[in-house]
Amino acid sequence: MTGLIAASATAADKRVAFRAGLASGTIQRLPGAINPLTAKLIQEIGFEGVYVSGGAFSAGLGLPDIGLTTLTEVVSHSRQIACVTDLPVLIDADTGFGEPMSAARTVLAAEDAGIAGLHLEDQVNPKRCGHLDGKAIVPTDEMVRRLRAAVSARRDPNFVICARTDAAGISDTTASGKGGIDDAIERAKAYANAGADLIFTEALHTEAEFEKFRAAVDIPLLANMTEFGKSQLIPAKTLEDIGYNAVIYPVTTLRLAMGAIERGLREIHATGTQEGQLDQMQTRSRLYELLEYERYNEFDSGIFNFRIEESGS
Ligand SMILES: C[C@](O)(C(=O)O)[C@H](CC(=O)O)C(=O)O
Numbered sequence: 001m002t003g004l005i006a007a008s009a010t011a012a013d014k015r016v017a018f019r020a021g022l023a024s025g026t027i028q029r030l031p032g033a034i035n036p037l038t039a040k041l042i043q044e045i046g047f048e049g050v051y052v053s054g055g056a057f058s059a060g061l062g063l064p065d066i067g068l069t070t071l072t073e074v075v076s077h078s079r080q081i082a083c084v085t086d087l088p089v090l091i092d093a094d095t096g097f098g099e100p101m102s103a104a105r106t107v108l109a110a111e112d113a114g115i116a117g118l119h120l121e122d123q124v125n126p127k128r129c130g131h132l133d134g135k136a137i138v139p140t141d142e143m144v145r146r147l148r149a150a151v152s153a154r155r156d157p158n159f160v161i162c163a164r165t166d167a168a169g170i171s172d173t174t175a176s177g178k179g180g181i182d183d184a185i186e187r188a189k190a191y192a193n194a195g196a197d198l199i200f201t202e203a204l205h206t207e208a209e210f211e212k213f214r215a216a217v218d219i220p221l222l223a224n225m226t227e228f229g230k231s232q233l234i235p236a237k238t239l240e241d242i243g244y245n246a247v248i249y250p251v252t253t254l255r256l257a258m259g260a261i262e263r264g265l266r267e268i269h270a271t272g273t274q275e276g277q278l279d280q281m282q283t284r285s286r287l288y289e290l291l292e293y294e295r296y297n298e299f300d301s302g303i304f305n306f307r308i309e310e311s312g313s
């Protein structure tokens with residue numbers, strides 16, 4: 001029955017695995033899971049970890065990514081995802097949901113939810129998507145306070161605290177931060193000194209910028225391969241060759257699913273049937289396979305009465 005209902009790996013195992021992956025020299029690929037079922041697929045296909053995106057979570061609630069979601073909402077959604085996978089789950093904790101003390105509380109809640117790590121960003125509150133113009137960052141020392149609070153709250157030393165800097169995407173001089181890639185690199189060094197285990201280099205543009213960042217700091221780095229944003233979409237192998245340690249595909253599964261849902265709904269609206277789209281769908285048998293329906297019979301033989309051979313799908 002191990003691995004049914006909930007994952008077989010413990011939170012401690014997953015954090016150890018994430019740290020080992022970050023130190024391995026092999027890039028850790030973390031697609032965003034929009035729900036626990038997607039996390040099961042991510043594991044089955046063979047990725048190294050699962051990401052929980054704040055942007056995809058808020059979009060799923062029908063809201064823009066402007067800091068409207070709360071610590072409780074994000075952690076409970078992430079707990080459900082972490083619960084069903086043996087893979088480490090990294091979550092998007094935005095700016096920590098408040099002042100430094102709230103960042104500390106966020107870490108405690110994430111640890112209790114079985115999550116392997118989280119990232120905190122240096123944007124002002126309320127934050128916005130890192131690939132939009134007009135965002136603003138807090139002074140370095142304020143972000144350092146956020147991080148110190150998070151690091152000191154941690155009870156499991158293997159829980160990964162990732163610091164995201166949005167500085168590279170800020171071109172105009174703001175009251176709060178210089179911005180630009182050089183500022184981002186300086187900030188990454190300060191964040192590493194404050195105890196961050198991993199740096200999320202948000203909104204770099206080109207391969208050359210990723211290379212420049214890698215050459216300047218000696219702490220694990222995470223790349224964000226989000227679509228339709230400011231960053232060139234660089235293959236995982238190239239990022240690995242550059243020396244990056246992790247890559248997220250944060251909103252990709254939401255965009256894939258929503259693209260398919262919109263096409264399908266329009267066709268049903270236009271033709272009155274979904275008949276022509278059956279080959280685009282995950283079949284009942286594939287869904288049941290992913291859910292491991294059959295294994296549930298191990299402890300209750302009355303549950304599984306679906307026959308793949310007879311159903312034809
Ligand atoms: C990584 C990110 O923070 C997210 O919430 O997934 C977003 C992704 C996106 O909006 O494309 C971000 O880069 O700010």
Ligand SMILES: [Mg+2]
Nearest residue numbers: 053054055092
């Ligand atoms: Mg986000």
